[in-house]
Amino acid sequence: MRKQWMGIVVVAGVVAGQAQVRAHDAKNLPPGPIHDRHELMEGIGKNAKAIGNALKSGDLKAVPEAASAIKKDAAKILPLFPPGSTHAESRAKPEIWTDWKTFEAGAKDLEKTSGDLAATAKSGGDVSAAADKMFDNCKGCHEKFRVPEKK
Numbered sequence: 001m002r003k004q005w006m007g008i009v010v011v012a013g014v015v016a017g018q019a020q021v022r023a024h025d026a027k028n029l030p031p032g033p034i035h036d037r038h039e040l041m042e043g044i045g046k047n048a049k050a051i052g053n054a055l056k057s058g059d060l061k062a063v064p065e066a067a068s069a070i071k072k073d074a075a076k077i078l079p080l081f082p083p084g085s086t087h088a089e090s091r092a093k094p095e096i097w098t099d100w101k102t103f104e105a106g107a108k109d110l111e112k113t114s115g116d117l118a119a120t121a122k123s124g125g126d127v128s129a130a131a132d133k134m135f136d137n138c139k140g141c142h143e144k145f146r147v148p149e150k151k
């Protein structure tokens with residue numbers, strides 16, 4: 001159980017760290033969907049980090065709100081990826097538009113896994129397992145549809 005949590009904390013930390021590293025790049029993004037999805041994902045990253053920290057400390061009070069916020073944001077992902085919205089500072093892969101069905105499913109899954117996590121945290125269920133599912137969701141979509149971080 002503990003080991004699993006550490007995994008989640010690492011994923012959340014990595015995700016949030018990436019958001020920080022790239023935060024200064026936002027000014028290079030043109031106003032519109034590419035800029036807005038950057039902000040959206042950063043917000044999702046902050047809430048994911050809050051969930052990771054809650055699991056690490058064992059104090060789960062922050063989880064329902066953070067997971068519900070991710071659910072709301074997940075519903076906003078798809079319209080922010082109009083066809084061909086690429087940019088030098090964007091890490092969106094062209095596969096998003098050649099395999100839109102899979103991308104769409106990933107965003108819908110995130111609505112579900114974050115909603116399940118919020119519900120599980122409220123009902124006192126297995127928060128660690130529910131969080132795991134959600135973080136797998138983030139990772140799955142990033143692996144397929146996001147260009148790896150430049151070193």
Ligand code: HEC
Nearest residue numbers: 015019022038041044045048090091092106107110138141
């Ligand atoms: C449906 C696919 C998908 C899902 C699910 C997804 N992401 Fe993303 N995420 C992306 C894509 C694509 C980008 C790159 C967007 C760009 O650069 O234009 C991204 C970028 C990010 C960024 C970097 C923001 C920036 O531009 O600096 C963070 C942080 C992030 N995601 C966190 C998360 C977290 C945490 C989750 C799960 C709770 C998650 N994402 C779920 C597709 C997804």
